[in-house]
Amino acid sequence: MVFTEPQHCSIDLRLRILSRLPFFKDLPAKAVEEINRHFVEMDYQRGERIYTAGDPAERLYVVADGKVRLLQHAESGKDVLLGILGSGEFFGNLAALGTAVHIDTAEAHTPICALSVRSEDFRQILDEHTGLALRALEVLGERLSAANQRVLLISAMPVDRRIAFMLLEISRKFGRQEEMGLLIDMPLSRDDLAEMTGATPETVSRVLSQLQSGGVITSGRQWIAITDRQKLEAQAGA
Amino acid sequence: MVFTEPQHCSIDLRLRILSRLPFFKDLPAKAVEEINRHFVEMDYQRGERIYTAGDPAERLYVVADGKVRLLQHAESGKDVLLGILGSGEFFGNLAALGTAVHIDTAEAHTPICALSVRSEDFRQILDEHTGLALRALEVLGERLSAANQRVLLISAMPVDRRIAFMLLEISRKFGRQEEMGLLIDMPLSRDDLAEMTGATPETVSRVLSQLQSGGVITSGRQWIAITDRQKLEAQAGA
DNA sequence: CGAGACGTTGAACCTATTCAACACTGGTGG
């Protein structure tokens, strides 16, 4: 089970990504080309930091290829994995105006290619194209509702349900149908799941072992596939 | 310790609230008056529901006077209190376009007067006044970052620190200096704090007793005052 | 005045963490 991702993205990909974005997909091709000029391409190795919480938020990013982890740190050293972003998703500080700082940390979960704009330029793009800001509002709204969902999950549900729930969530976004079942198409360790569910890696391991012996999932080093979605949903819902 | 709030808001208040909003404060007075016409005034008793999760999100609200609770429900019946809003804050679905539904529930924490617009009208207001959408982005951004902070808090800190932290947070927003200390200027029960910190009312009671005997706070039925902010910060930070 | 909401405190219990030992895997360097 190997997850390889190209580390560079072609010029083609770059324009395709931008025009496919919910933000820009209603704009005329010419406008997208114009907007494209404000973006620069940036590549990162797996595990590399793109920005760190506390840094001034001068740029905004879009994932072109690969996966990005959004983290939040506690002084205790314990990290929380807020989410994993795939191709076409924004990160940085969408609402950044003036001299805001990043509230989270972004790092490459796989080798990635990202497109990046200066916040001011993006702001100007929003100003120039009416309706774009409303799109941004939608995106932020979805993120907010996901975050609230997460608060509910962590504060009102036991670990096993949290983990089942999170697996469903992730598979909805990154699942790919394979003979073995619905494979989560990216590296995903016990630690990752632990940081997403507010649990410890040991507990995640125990719960996954449970699920595996129940025939609900199949898993190995850094990968998980769902073999029985119904059962998993039951686990998450009961 | 009694918290009385007027249940109706005068026409004066209505215009004052709107023009004081971060959204509208840079607009000419005439524009605010025009916008004002789209808003209607609505009053609610303490505990009354304004909308419930799952309802179609047809309206957007601003707190004119009083406090509003934003809740999220788990099927288990356990509720999570996402936040308490005071005068001038928006609620409803800021990003609502098309036929979205409410993701949270809003209820009157105190008797309130709210101003309300139809989502479509608000959308049109955003279209007509450039820059307003950017303001909305800011607000949503702040909410998102607060929600993420909350996830970190609940999943990476022990209860006593969570409670201390939350008290500081709330006092920053609703604190009023009194002889006894920094009084949280609204009814606040053990249950409220429990629902905000992912704890049980019993645990909150124990922690507060601890803080009280340490001379950090003074509290009674439905109220809390901070007598030693330094100590509380130490409790939250260590 | 009575009833119900709110708050406190104790004791038993349980879930999940912590600590620890061990197994497997993959990549790196000698």
Add this chain to the structure above:
DNA sequence: CCACCAGTGTTGAATAGGTTCAACGTCTCG
């Protein structure tokens, strides 16, 4: 090329933090 080592995963046993259950006191409001 193989050995080794760091990263990953598993499992067990002890522990602890917080919940749950229960009983009781107190305040407020109708």
